[in-house]
Amino acid sequence: MGQKPMRECRKIGCHILTRTTYCKKHREEKQRREAARQREYDTHKRDSAADAFYKSSAWQKARALSIASHYGLCQDCLVEGRFKRAEMVHHIKPLREYPELALVQSNLRPLCNKCHAKY
């Protein structure tokens, strides 16, 4: 019939006979582990890409320009009548989802750390 012979599942201690490397249960287990590893890897890749972005001179310039054009003030505090120094520049549309807007001034909002924590 040309069918592969049944063998024991490759998982140590599992004696279920299968025509694939692992029995159904251990095949699914392996797929779940690999998916989890892939997710972890993707997160790490994204984080290091963001890291590199925040260190880039293009970002340093865009950030400085944004702060300067808003008089160095936290924009959320300003709306509420408080004058507080901006401590960071927030991406209104998140960097992760809109990398093309990463350096667009209208997407940048200088904020103090306290206001930024609300986002």
Ligand SMILES: [Zn+2]
């Ligand atoms: Zn098994």
Ligand SMILES: [Zn+2]
């Ligand atoms: Zn603020």
